[in-house]
Each structure stands twice: as C-alpha cells, then as structure tokens.
Amino acid sequence: MAERKFAWPARAENTLIGKDIPRLDGVAKASGQAKYTADINTAGTLFAKLLTSTLAAGKIKKIDVDAAKKMPGVKAVHLFKKVGDDVRWEGELIVAIAAERAEQADDALKQVQVEYEVQPFFVDEANIVRAAQADRTKGLGKNAKGDVEAALKTAAVVHRGYYGVATISHMCLEPHGSHCEWKGDDLDVHLSTQNVSGTAGQFAEPLGIDAANVTVTSDYEGGGFGSKFQADEWGVACAKMAKEAGKPVRLMLDRATELKVGGTRPSGYVDVTIAANADGEVVAWDSIHWGTAGFGGGGVDVNQLPYPFDFPNRSAAQIGISCNSGPNRAWRAPPHPQLCAMTQTAMDDLAAKLKMGSYEFFKKNLKHTLQNKADVYAAEMEIAAKAIDWKAKWHPHGEGGKGPVKRGLGMALHRWGGGAGPCTCTIKVHPDGSVESFLGSQDIGTGTRTVIAITLAETFGLPLAGVKVNLGSSKYPPSGASGGSITVGGVCGAHRRAGQTALWQIFDKVAEKYKIESADSLVAKGGDILKGKEKVCTWKQACSLLGQMPLEVKGEGPKKDGLTADQVGGVQMVDLSVDTETGLVRIHKFVCVQDCGLILDELTARSQVLGALIMGIAYSLSEERIMDNKTGRYINADLQNYKLPRIGDVGELVAIMYQPDSEYDRGVVGLGEPPVIAPGAAISNAVANATGVRVPVLPFTPKRVLDALKGVHA
Amino acid sequence: MAKRRVVTTTINGRQTEFLCEPRQTLLEVLRDTLDLTGAKEGCANGNCGACTVLMNGRPVDSCLVLGVETEGAVLETIEGVAPVDGLDPIQQAFLENAALQCGICTPGFIMSCKSLLAENSDPTENDIRFYLAGNLCRCTGYDKIVRAVLDAAKKRNAEPAPA
Structure with a gap:
C-alpha cells in the first residue's frame, strides 16, 4: 500500500x-493575440508622456504647467517634483501629461517651463581617486577570515590584478508602465510586473484607498529581469491622472527613460591580490572593490566576495560611490555576475602565473566552493570540457595562433541559492x-x-x-x-x-x-x-x-517535504576568437552545463539557459551604460547606441541540463538566475587565453580590447 | 494643426479605411486606432524591429512609416499570419523550438521570417542571421529562432506544391 x-x-x-513541452502561451504570443500592458486600450484611454530632467544635479526653481494644461487634448497633469526639490540624476521624472492622443501629450510637454539651479555632479563611477576627491565615497565594510598577511608571505605564487564590470541597464523590451482605469471607487491596473500579488497595496497606500479596491492584472510581461517588483511613482501617477481625467490612462516609459530610471545593475571594480601554494591551491585573497548603485552609493555586496569560493585566508573590503545616475534594481542573479567576473578572472590569471591550465586549476580549487558541491562541479566540468573539446583545443595563455586572429578557451562556474x-x-x-x-x-x-x-x-x-x-x-x-x-x-x-x-x-x-x-x-x-x-x-x-x-x-x-530544494550550480566554457587588429571578439561556441534539481520541462529549461547566455554575451562584449563626465548624462540611452547582440553576433550555444537521479531526487529548484552569472568571467578568461593579455573591464568593446593589447591601463 | 486624412489600405486581406493625422506613424494607427496590438513599440526609432509588419510584401519598421504613407498599400500584420484553422508553419516552428520566451519581440521576428522565406525558401543559417539582424531580442537566446526558421523552411518545402 x-x-x-x-x-x-x-x-x-x-x-x-x-x-x-512547448509553452502553453506560445500560440497567443506567436499570433499577436497576447495582450501586454502596453496593449490595453479600453474605450477612451488617454496617453501619458513624461518630462524628465535634462540635468544630472540641481534644484528646481520653477515649474509652470499652466500653458501645458491649456493645450488641445490635455486631460490631466501630474507633477513629480515641486519648487525647491532636488534633481539627482538626468532622467528623473518631473511632469507627466495625459492627453487624448500621444502626440498631444508631447506637444503639451513642450509648453512646460522648468528652471533649475545647477549643482555639481559626479558620474565617473570607475574612478575611485576622483570619487574620493569629490567626497563621493563611503566605506561599506569588510569581510575577512584567517590570516591573509601570513598566507601571502608563505605562498608560492602571488598575483595582483585589476578587474571590473561596467553598469548596465535592464533594458526591458516592454518598458515599465501601466494602464489604470477607475470604476467607481475601484481601480483596475494592468501592470507590467513581476509581482502581481504584491503591488495592489503599493497603489492603494499613496492613493489613500483600500488595497481591496485595487485589482492588478498582468497576463503577459515583456521582460523584467528583476526591475519590475514595484508600482513605481509613474504607476501611481498614472492612477492619479486617470482619477483626475475620469478616463483610463496608459503610461509606459519611453525608451530613453526606461534605460535611465527603469533599473540598472551596479558596477564593480576591484584591486585583487590572490595567492596559491605550489600545488595550485588558493591560499589567500585580498581585495578592495568599488562601484556604484546610483545616487545612494552601494554596489556589489562585499560579503559574497570571493565567489563562489571560500578560501582559507581572505579579506574583502568595499567602497560605495554615490553617482548622479539612476537607481539600481535587482538584475538577474544580483550581484553574482559581477562577483564571478571579479573573482574568477583573478583566479585564471593566477593559474597562468602558476603555469597551470585553467581547467586543472579550477578543479584543484573546487574543494573551496560553497554549498559542498565539488563533486557536482567536477562532473559538470567533465561534461562541458567534452562538449567544447577542451583537451584538444586548450593551449597556454597567449598561444592563440600566429596570425592577427587569436583563438582561446575560457571557463567559469557559478552557484545560486534559489529555493x-x-x-x-x-x-x-x-x-x-x-x-x-x-x-x-x-x-x-x-x-x-x-x-x-x-x-x-x-x-x-x-x-x-x-x-x-x-x-x-x-x-x-x-x-x-x-x-x-x-x-x-x-x-x-x-x-x-x-x-x-x-x-x-x-x-x-x-x-x-x-x-x-x-x-x-x-x-x-x-x-x-x-x-x-x-x-x-x-x-x-x-x-x-x-x-x-x-x-x-x-x-x-514552501514546505520542507522534499518537493523542492535550493542551491544550484553550473559550469560554462567558451571558445572564441579575438581579432587583434580590430579588437573584435567573436564567440564560436558557448557551453553551459547546469544543474537545477528535478526538471519539469526540459525545453523551457534549456530555453532559459540559452537566453541567459545571450544576456551574458551582451554584458561581456557590448552592453554598458555610458555616462558623460562633462554633462552627467547617460549618453547612449537608446537602442542604436546601447549595444545589444543581434542574431548574427552570437555563436553556437549549447545548453546541457545536468540531471542524474541524484538531481531528480532533490526536487524542483528554479533556474532563471544561475546561467547568466558565469559568462563574464568565462569570456574574459577566453580572451586572456587567446591573447595572453587580460582585458580588465567588461564589456570587451573593441576599444577596450585594443587598449589592453597596447598596454593602456583601463 | 494639419487636417486628419482618410487613408485606404488593405490590411490582412481586408480593405480598411482609417483616419489619421499626417504625423501619426503606422504603428500608432495599427495599435491605437485599429487595435491591432500584435506589432509592439520597442524603441520608436527603427532599432529593435518589434513593430515589423509587411508593406507590399516587404518588411518595414512600422514606427518609421507614417500612416498616410500607406494609402493604397497592402499591409500584413502578425494578426493575419495564422490561417483560420491553426498556425502558419513559422509560428508552429517557433513554438516547437522554444523560440519565444516573454514573447514581446516574437511578432516582429515572425513577420521578418515570413518575408525571408518568401524571398528565399531554403535559407542557410547565415542567410537567416543576416536577414533577421534588424530584430532585437532581450531574453530568448537567438539560437532557437535560427533553428525555428530552418525547421519552418524545411516543413514548407516538404509540403506538396498546390495543384
């Protein structure tokens, strides 16, 4: 029985x-029938547009919307700021206008008069010296164990290096936004959100109504990546304008505003000293890193560095930099991609100094990985190596060929808690x-x-x-x-x-x-x-x-009955070429071996992995927020200049799900975050393997690659 | 303000008249006037391809075409791709190859694919990557889209020619 x-x-x-198993909502999506928030167009819907700050820092001296209110079609005006308020970054919201037609809202915004008192700003987030001079730095603590100093003295090999990852934006293809419609005292919100159950109250409180009167609906969502958990000030403004106008209002961020305020992933730049014994086992890690999460400072969590290794002697210190730039939000696996790229690049350089192969070096140090998964990582490394033909293709760093195009292999591994x-x-x-x-x-x-x-x-x-x-x-x-x-x-x-x-x-x-x-x-x-x-x-x-x-x-x-579990890991290996004349990096093959417990739908699981690899290639090779030090502006906030890979820019991608019975028996664990973590380190290591030169900061734009090859410090 | 114009087009096989201002884009007309919301606005400046529709058989970014420019044109949108009794082989191949995730870029990709296969019934992988370079996807992993187009071409070519 x-x-x-x-x-x-x-x-x-x-x-x-x-x-x-193909996804059940595929037919609706492939036939254009799926209704996203931006597609909600109930009778009488007004179109809202935004006026945002053109300054990086200032105080508002005047806002005059009288002329705007008289423009044709205008039904509601919302002020995000009042006279005397500070503007802290370019793109901060100032005014929203809802009109019968989108172009009428645009016309009306041109009639809004805003005057600012200009204030000094700082956006040079990679430059710790200038940040300190501008009094924009703040110590954010230290994380240490063992005796780093003593370990460094007795180590066989010591390597010192500088590495970094630039800020990126979430860049959801469906921008943040909502459609709000009042029905008596009840508010219906269609919201582009990752948090259907948690946002009704976020609308209710600022509107002064009961949460029971709010219905939030999100049938489909066009990308969030961690940036869509909130009602947001523009969502509440949309509801207020709908109330004022007595008509439904739709307010979606325009592309530039989406990039500037819809969420960013913090940057991280690190000076590392790392040491190993003669066997290739890491014995010491000493680092100080900095970066920005926006005006509030912050950055990459010091408590998780090095990643995902717990070396016997380690010390990591963090400095946050306050910049006049849009706020950060959780970006897929926060902040593991940066942690991984800041740790495993330094490890790979240490391996090269030891004259060890990357594969052997990482395998040697698996015993120091967190969550006791050394055996799983070892099995995954073996599978990945076979898939990419590591043994046949591997060569020491810098021996990537005689011509101008150099070829190399790189690897990295990752973990994620999930649950x-x-x-x-x-x-x-x-x-x-x-x-x-x-x-x-x-x-x-x-x-x-x-x-x-x-x-x-x-x-x-x-x-x-x-x-x-x-x-x-x-x-x-x-x-x-x-x-x-x-x-x-x-x-x-x-x-x-x-x-x-x-x-x-x-x-x-x-x-x-x-x-x-x-x-x-x-x-x-x-x-x-x-x-x-x-x-x-x-x-x-x-x-x-x-x-x-x-x-x-x-x-x-959740319950602890064995149906679900947490903690997953994976290994990624990449085979790529670097054109040393143009600085162009081209991916040939990218392999991910990923565990995630019991897999319910293999097709969807592989799909998640492949999508993550693309996002990884993006932040490794082309994607970054570029702030202009002279104006404080986000100067590439559009899809022409915010460079994302196109379909021809990626090589062969291979997703291998690691699911022996021991994984199946663990129960279900989520998969969205982990495969996006390791690409930065893996690609960086492959470029170093191809050229013998470490390009320190991701993404590896042609300029950064050429600068590194010429010996220019980033 | 310029006067609104009456524009007569054929959209998905049906003659359609709409009223639009000279400065309104085709994308705005499709989405806001005609409630054909399958074409998406991703960037509004021709860089993402999410709004791709076919105009006289050629793919266009509908955010870069004015509504008044479509007078007399034959337009096809994602809503017109599927036959009454099912899906077009391209749509089916997208499903089977998991070539869609959040789905916001999918209609644009499918319209570009439709145009590609009309021009070239047996494209190579390189042909596909070149032709679809104007369509941007943030989350899917392009590889599956390439597989889907290759599959769709294969299935179409295997079908007997109409008598």
Whole structure:
C-alpha cells in the first residue's frame, strides 16, 4: 500500500515531467493575440508622456504647467517634483501629461517651463581617486577570515590584478508602465510586473484607498529581469491622472527613460591580490572593490566576495560611490555576475602565473566552493570540457595562433541559492473531469503556466489540455514575486500538494463506489483510474462521484517535504576568437552545463539557459551604460547606441541540463538566475587565453580590447 | 494643426479605411486606432524591429512609416499570419523550438521570417542571421529562432506544391 505523502512521481513513470513541452502561451504570443500592458486600450484611454530632467544635479526653481494644461487634448497633469526639490540624476521624472492622443501629450510637454539651479555632479563611477576627491565615497565594510598577511608571505605564487564590470541597464523590451482605469471607487491596473500579488497595496497606500479596491492584472510581461517588483511613482501617477481625467490612462516609459530610471545593475571594480601554494591551491585573497548603485552609493555586496569560493585566508573590503545616475534594481542573479567576473578572472590569471591550465586549476580549487558541491562541479566540468573539446583545443595563455586572429578557451562556474518562494493556489476539479488552478503569480516568459499545467496534468494522469491555469491577477490567492529563481519551486510545490490532496479524496470516492479495499492502491494515468494495470473507471467517471459541486483544494508552500530544494550550480566554457587588429571578439561556441534539481520541462529549461547566455554575451562584449563626465548624462540611452547582440553576433550555444537521479531526487529548484552569472568571467578568461593579455573591464568593446593589447591601463 | 486624412489600405486581406493625422506613424494607427496590438513599440526609432509588419510584401519598421504613407498599400500584420484553422508553419516552428520566451519581440521576428522565406525558401543559417539582424531580442537566446526558421523552411518545402 502506498503511503500518502507528498512526492514527485518515480522518474520512469512520468509522461510529461522532464519532457520537451512547448509553452502553453506560445500560440497567443506567436499570433499577436497576447495582450501586454502596453496593449490595453479600453474605450477612451488617454496617453501619458513624461518630462524628465535634462540635468544630472540641481534644484528646481520653477515649474509652470499652466500653458501645458491649456493645450488641445490635455486631460490631466501630474507633477513629480515641486519648487525647491532636488534633481539627482538626468532622467528623473518631473511632469507627466495625459492627453487624448500621444502626440498631444508631447506637444503639451513642450509648453512646460522648468528652471533649475545647477549643482555639481559626479558620474565617473570607475574612478575611485576622483570619487574620493569629490567626497563621493563611503566605506561599506569588510569581510575577512584567517590570516591573509601570513598566507601571502608563505605562498608560492602571488598575483595582483585589476578587474571590473561596467553598469548596465535592464533594458526591458516592454518598458515599465501601466494602464489604470477607475470604476467607481475601484481601480483596475494592468501592470507590467513581476509581482502581481504584491503591488495592489503599493497603489492603494499613496492613493489613500483600500488595497481591496485595487485589482492588478498582468497576463503577459515583456521582460523584467528583476526591475519590475514595484508600482513605481509613474504607476501611481498614472492612477492619479486617470482619477483626475475620469478616463483610463496608459503610461509606459519611453525608451530613453526606461534605460535611465527603469533599473540598472551596479558596477564593480576591484584591486585583487590572490595567492596559491605550489600545488595550485588558493591560499589567500585580498581585495578592495568599488562601484556604484546610483545616487545612494552601494554596489556589489562585499560579503559574497570571493565567489563562489571560500578560501582559507581572505579579506574583502568595499567602497560605495554615490553617482548622479539612476537607481539600481535587482538584475538577474544580483550581484553574482559581477562577483564571478571579479573573482574568477583573478583566479585564471593566477593559474597562468602558476603555469597551470585553467581547467586543472579550477578543479584543484573546487574543494573551496560553497554549498559542498565539488563533486557536482567536477562532473559538470567533465561534461562541458567534452562538449567544447577542451583537451584538444586548450593551449597556454597567449598561444592563440600566429596570425592577427587569436583563438582561446575560457571557463567559469557559478552557484545560486534559489529555493521555493511563497505560493498559495486554489485548484478546482470539476465533476466533468476538467481541472483548473488559480494563483496570483505571473508568467514573465519563464513558463510558469506551462510548468504548473505539467505538474497538475502529471498528478491527475491527464493530457496538458485537460488543465487550465489561471494566473496574473491580484484577486487570485497570493503568490510570491517572480525574482531570485524561486517561482517554479514555489508554484509547482504548492500545486503538487494541492493536486495530490485532491487526488486522494477522489481515490477515496472511487474506492467506496467500486469496492476497492484500499484507495491508496489506486493510480491516475492516461485519463483512467487504475488498480495495478487494471482499469477501475475513467477519470471523468471518478470525478462525477463529486456530485454537482467541484472539489476545491488549497495548495501552499514552501514546505520542507522534499518537493523542492535550493542551491544550484553550473559550469560554462567558451571558445572564441579575438581579432587583434580590430579588437573584435567573436564567440564560436558557448557551453553551459547546469544543474537545477528535478526538471519539469526540459525545453523551457534549456530555453532559459540559452537566453541567459545571450544576456551574458551582451554584458561581456557590448552592453554598458555610458555616462558623460562633462554633462552627467547617460549618453547612449537608446537602442542604436546601447549595444545589444543581434542574431548574427552570437555563436553556437549549447545548453546541457545536468540531471542524474541524484538531481531528480532533490526536487524542483528554479533556474532563471544561475546561467547568466558565469559568462563574464568565462569570456574574459577566453580572451586572456587567446591573447595572453587580460582585458580588465567588461564589456570587451573593441576599444577596450585594443587598449589592453597596447598596454593602456583601463 | 494639419487636417486628419482618410487613408485606404488593405490590411490582412481586408480593405480598411482609417483616419489619421499626417504625423501619426503606422504603428500608432495599427495599435491605437485599429487595435491591432500584435506589432509592439520597442524603441520608436527603427532599432529593435518589434513593430515589423509587411508593406507590399516587404518588411518595414512600422514606427518609421507614417500612416498616410500607406494609402493604397497592402499591409500584413502578425494578426493575419495564422490561417483560420491553426498556425502558419513559422509560428508552429517557433513554438516547437522554444523560440519565444516573454514573447514581446516574437511578432516582429515572425513577420521578418515570413518575408525571408518568401524571398528565399531554403535559407542557410547565415542567410537567416543576416536577414533577421534588424530584430532585437532581450531574453530568448537567438539560437532557437535560427533553428525555428530552418525547421519552418524545411516543413514548407516538404509540403506538396498546390495543384
């Protein structure tokens, strides 16, 4: 007799879990029917546009919107600032205007008069000396253990280096924004968000209404990457203007404003001293790093450096720089990509100094990785090396060929905590056998709908089409925000629990009706209820025993019952070429071997990895925010000059999911963050391998590569 | 302010008249006037391709075309790609190859793919990467899009020619 406990099916028995299953919302997206926030266009919708600061720093002396209010079509005006307020970065919001037509709002904004008292600014975030001179630095602590000084004295090899990662913007292709419509005292908000359940209150409080009067809806979201957890001041402004105008208003950030205020990832620049014994084992790490998270200072968390290694003697100190630039927001796996690029580049240079191969050096130091995953990393390294043909292609740094185009290999590894996030869901099993689920989660492109449907369909032995997933509304049972790779574990754990609970109740009814001695001997498979291999009844017949009312079961999580887990890792290896005459870096092949526990949908999992590799190539080779030291402006805040890879700019990408039974048995762990962590270090190491020169700061634009080859300090 | 103009076009096979101001883009007309919101606004200056539609069979960034310029034109948007009883092979290939994630760039990519396969029924991987260079994706991982187009071409070519 089977025990009634929450568990995933035995791996060999799965019909859906772990297979390649196309996402359920694919048809809506591929046919243009999916309605994103910017697509909401209810009758009478007004269009809102923004006036933003052209100054990096100043005090507002005058704002005059009288003329703007009289312009044709204008229905509402909102002031984000008043006279006397400070402006702290270029792009900060000043005024919003809602009009009947978008171009009328633009015309009206031209009539707004703003005068500033200009103040000094600072945006030179990589320059710690100038930042100190401008009194923009602040010590943010130190993280140390062991005796670094003593370890350095006895080390066989010591390497000192400088490395860095520039600030990037989230650059969501669907910008931040909302469509707000009042229906009496109730506010309906369509919000481009990663946080459906958590944003209603963020609207209600500043509007002075009850959260119960707010409904937040997000059926589809065009990219967030950690930047869309909030209602935001422009969202609240949209609601206020809708109230003032008595009409629905849509306010989406324009592209430049999206780049300037929609979220950035902090920069990090580090001076490192790292040392190893003669065997190649790292014995000491000593670093000081700086960077900016915007006006508030901040930067890359000192407590996680070095990453993901815990060397026996280490010291890391951090200085934050306050810059007149837009605020940071969580960017996919914060701040692991920077930590990885600041650590494993220095390690790779140390390996070269030891005259050890990168592979052997990293393998030697796996014992120092966090979370006790050395064996998993070793297995993943072996798989990745085979996939990229490391053994045949490897050469010592600087021996990448005789011509101007040099070829090289690089590797890096990563970890992420993840775990299951909070989720409540309600599932209904209807007497006709149909199944539906309700939860206030969101599918931000990661396949949340699909993995929930797989979970329920597998549980009930039904085809995917037999399950309907309803999400994207704050009126459904609350579910956590989608950030930190905790959604899949959260929602699928809760649904498996609810599903099994419902199934057991149905089994009890079947056992009673069909005189089965033990309800626990029953299984649901292929649309039938079976006892052993013998069919007892169909699923529909079983559900008809419910009577007229659907069976409703609540699912909750997270729980420590083995359905979900945390902690994942992966290894990435890249094969690339560097043109030493043009500075152009070209990826030939990029391999990621990734573990993430039990995989519900292999197709979607690989898709996440491949997408992460592209984002990694972007911040490694081309993507960065460029601030102008003379004007304090973000000078490449458009898609022509904010350089993202195009479809011809990436090489062959290979995603290999590492899932032996030991991983399957761990339960579900999320995957969104981890594969985006290691590309920076891996690509940097491959460039160093190709050329014998370390290009210190990512992204490796042709200029940075050529400067490094000429010996110019970054 | 310039007077509004009446423009007559054919959109997805149906003759369509709309009223627009001379400065309104085709993208604004499609999305805000005709409620054809499949074409997305990503940048509004022709750099991302999210608003790609076909105008007289050629792909255009609809954010760079004025509504009045489409007088007499034949337009095709993502809403007109699928046959009544299912999906176009390109759309099906995007699904099967997981060539879409958040999906915001997908309509633009599919329209460009449609134009590519109309011009070149058997494109190489290089042909695809060259032709789709105007379409930007932030999260999908372009590789799957290339696979999807190769798949779609293969399936189309395997279909018997119409009698």
